[in-house]
Amino acid sequence: MSNNPLIQTMDLKKNYITEALETPALRGVSTELHAGEFTAVAGPSGSGKSTLLHLLGGLDRPTGGDILLEGRPMSKLSKDELAKLRLTNLGFVFQAYNLIPVLTVLENTAFVLELQGVVRRERIKRAKKVLAELGIDQYADQYPNRISGGQQQRVAVARAVVAEPSIVLADEPTANLDTAMSLDLIDLMKRLNREKGSTFFFSTHDSRLLDRVNRLITLVDGKVEQDESRDAS
Amino acid sequence: MMKAVLRHLLRNRRRSILTLLAVLIPVYFLVFMFGFTNGVVSDLFTTATRIDTGHFQVRHVEKRGMGSARPLLQDADVWAAAVHEMEGVEWTTTRLDLPALASSGDRSQTVYVQGVIPEEVAPISNIENLILDGRYIRSDDHGAVIGQELSQLLSISVGSDLVLLGAHPETGVGVLKIPVVGIYDAPLSEMGKGLIQVPLETARQLARSPRAATAIVARVEGVTGVGDLGKIEAITAQLAGQLPESLEVVDWRELAPQVKSYMSILGPALTSVGVVFFGLGSLVVLNTLYLAVKERTRELGLIISLGASRGRVIRMFLMEAGVLAVLGSVWGALVGAGLILGIEALGGVPIPGEYGAFARAIGMSTELHLAIRWPQLLLAAATMSLVAILAAWLPAYQASKLEPVEAMRYVE
Known part of the structure; x- marks a missing residue:
């Protein structure tokens, strides 16, 4: 693990403003994530887990503070630069799988590579390889609605890692899965972390998954309450 | 994508x-x-262009004081031959139109006499096919075809004599007595009342001008509709450059302004x-x-x-x-x-x-x-x-x- 942080947040704040109300979601989060880590962020509902992931992923702008990705401040990036950053440096796994319904499993997996402009033959080759590594290559030609939720989430993981991003951000990836599938998915992510060195940062409120992580950040009311290293199983 | x-x-x-x-x-x-x-x-x-005007006409330029008469174009046959020889011209004929008074006994009617070459005029006139009684005119006789309405107005029939009093501003008054050889069924009553066709030579006698015409009427080769107007324009432009100042080319746009x-x-x-x-x-x-x-x-x-x-x-x-x-x-x-x-x-x-x-x-x-x-x-x-x-x-x-x-x- 390198000493230079992959991502560094500095007094990160986010307020959601509605017509009559300003609701703080993050109240100054300062932390670092290093390459190769397998980190979870936990906390009760409304603690700011999803907000933190959105900000780290460049999907939203902070109200205060900044994020440095490999030393570059994200606050200075334009919308298009942020889109390019998401495309090349970040991988996403969402709670609701969010696969594109009109694309097959193989095409969904290769989609990010297509956005990157990788030629068709190469992206198909890489997508097939990742699907095989994740054990879902037999579904390559199926559409998302023809496979189970667990399999869809595996495809989402395949899509997130296929372009080999600096970090994979996953927002409650197991929220829609049963216990067996949840453990299965986390084990899969853990294997990718171990074997390929992929960095994962995911949010969860499922305590059964936390013994798999190397590091656990606990958020309460938009602040880091605890940041502990763990011996993962 | x-x-x-x-x-x-x-x-x-x-x-x-x-x-x-x-x-x-x-x-x-x-x-x-x-x-x-x-x-x-x-x-x-x-x-x-089929019932009257042709695709274009060569005429003498307008003159003042002509009333409803058109100025006479002299040596018309020479010009008709020249137009006919032009590449792209499919058909020509010579026509002499003049206003006249048609009389029989004590009855009279103002008419428009159209002098045509009967053997040539079919492409712009259908009167030959509308004959109800008698026959169509021929170049070798002095006869007239008149509309059914005119025959009733003047109480005449095929074989009756018709007196035509032509008055052209350039040549004065001419009078002819010719037989009615045919009566036609006009599609419009105004036409039946007012249009008489006679051979070109008869009209020339009436106008007292043996080599004259009022128009050389022409059709252009390969024109089947408005999509072929370019062909007409090409020939009229070429012809306009060759005519003396006293003559003009008038195309269908002026001849049929309603279209x-x-x-x-x-x-x-x-x-x-x-x-x-x-x-x-x-x-x-x-x-x-x-x-x-x-x-x-x-x-x-x-x-x-x-x-x-x-x-x-x-x-x-x-x-x-x-x-x-x-x-x-x-x-x-x-x-x-x-x-x-x-x-x-x-x-x-x-x-x-x-x-x-x-x-x-x-x-x-x-x-x-x-x-x-x-x-x-x-x-x-x-x-x-x-x-x-x-x-x-x-x-x-x-x-x-x-x-x-x-x-x-x-x-x-």
């Missing part, structure tokens, strides 16, 4: 079909309208109809693509969050609109063209009532023939495609402006 675009369109069949129809109907309607008006204009043009007027209002009228239909079509495209953006907020948020650029999102929507616009336009054009070809295969649209009877009387087709002009078809299809794609740009642009996190919240 095209594969995904096509799958999206197939997945939302109802919306795609609605958009397709919104594009198809205006194109189909316009193509059919074009075909219909082409037919009307062509028939008007053919009628005008020219109709054609001049047709363009703006069709454009207005097109604007309305294209406008309605584009509104439906706009609406359905707005719905598509709304329905796919989840997917768009995902695509944007995965790193798709704004340009990519815009392209995606424009491609969807483009596929529907091009398919709809092509189908619309094919349906319109197919309908026209189908109607033509069945013999055209019958002209109803007195218009049909008039067409029959003057020797014209009693059916309206619709005509396809391929540039119009391409123009209608291309314009609608362009309008539909432009209409899609706004929702596509709005989709590209979606904030990924808002779109993702919409999902969740």
Whole structure:
């Protein structure tokens, strides 16, 4: 693990403003994530887990503070630069799988590579390889609605890692899965972390998954309450 | 990306079909309208040039104080031969028209005497086919054919003598007594009352000018409708450069100004109809693509969050609109063209009532023939495609402006 942080947040704040109300979601989060880590962020509902992931992923702008990705401040990036950053440096796994319904499993997996402009033959080759590594290559030609939720989430993981991003951000990836599938998915992510060195940062409120992580950040009311290293199983 | 675009369109069949129809109907309607008006204009043009004017005439330039008479063109046969020799000229004839007073006994009627070469005049006159009694005139006799109405006014019949008093401002008064050799059934009562045809030589005697004419009438080779007007223009331009100042070339536009007027209002009228239909079509495209953006907020948020650029999102929507616009336009054009070809295969649209009877009387087709002009078809299809794609740009642009996190919240 390198000493230079992959991502560094500095007094990160986010307020959601509605017509009559300003609701703080993050109240100054300062932390670092290093390459190769397998980190979870936990906390009760409304603690700011999803907000933190959105900000780290460049999907939203902070109200205060900044994020440095490999030393570059994200606050200075334009919308298009942020889109390019998401495309090349970040991988996403969402709670609701969010696969594109009109694309097959193989095409969904290769989609990010297509956005990157990788030629068709190469992206198909890489997508097939990742699907095989994740054990879902037999579904390559199926559409998302023809496979189970667990399999869809595996495809989402395949899509997130296929372009080999600096970090994979996953927002409650197991929220829609049963216990067996949840453990299965986390084990899969853990294997990718171990074997390929992929960095994962995911949010969860499922305590059964936390013994798999190397590091656990606990958020309460938009602040880091605890940041502990763990011996993962 | 095209594969995904096509799958999206197939997945939302109802919306795609609605958009397709919104594009198809205006194109189909316009193509059919074009075909219909082409037919009307062509028939008007053919009628005008067939029953009277020819495609162009060579005349003496206008003179003052001529009243209803036309100035005389001397050495007409020489000029007629010169025009006839021109490349591209299909047919010519010489005509001498002058106002006269027709009398029999104590009854008189003002008429217009048309001196024609009977053996040549068929391409611009149908009177020979309208003879009710007697026969048509011949070059080797001095006879007249008159309308049924005139025969009743003057109480004369075939074989009766008719006294013609011609008064031309250039040559003075001429008087002739000639027999009526035939009576024709005029399609219009004014024509039957006022138009007498006599051989050219008879008219020349009446005008007291043995080598004169008032017009050399010509038709141009290969002109079958308004699509061939360029051929007429080419020959009239060439001829105008060769004539002395005293002569002029007058083409069908001046000879049949009603056709020219109709054609001049047709363009703006069709454009207005097109604007309305294209406008309605584009509104439906706009609406359905707005719905598509709304329905796919989840997917768009995902695509944007995965790193798709704004340009990519815009392209995606424009491609969807483009596929529907091009398919709809092509189908619309094919349906319109197919309908026209189908109607033509069945013999055209019958002209109803007195218009049909008039067409029959003057020797014209009693059916309206619709005509396809391929540039119009391409123009209608291309314009609608362009309008539909432009209409899609706004929702596509709005989709590209979606904030990924808002779109993702919409999902969740």
